[in-house]
Amino acid sequence: YKLLFDYATCYMWVRKIDGTYLLANQSFADFINLNVEDIIGKSNFDILPKELAEKLKIDDELCINKKI
DSSP states (O other), rough: HHHHHOOOOOEEEEEEETEEEEOOOOHHHHHHTHHHHHHOOOEEEEEEEHHHHHHHHHHHHHHHTTTT
């Protein structure tokens, strides 16, 4: 599964409930112009523009609370 995750051409990641990245694949890292190692342990607020991170936080909260 790890090879499929790592080499998938779609963006893939795994985050903890607090938003911290546990895994990210190279496609996602390339998209945001970072190395995979620079993503792990960080949140969207650490790696994305503030406005986008805030929007994604709202979206995450809606999904977690199953309001969408």
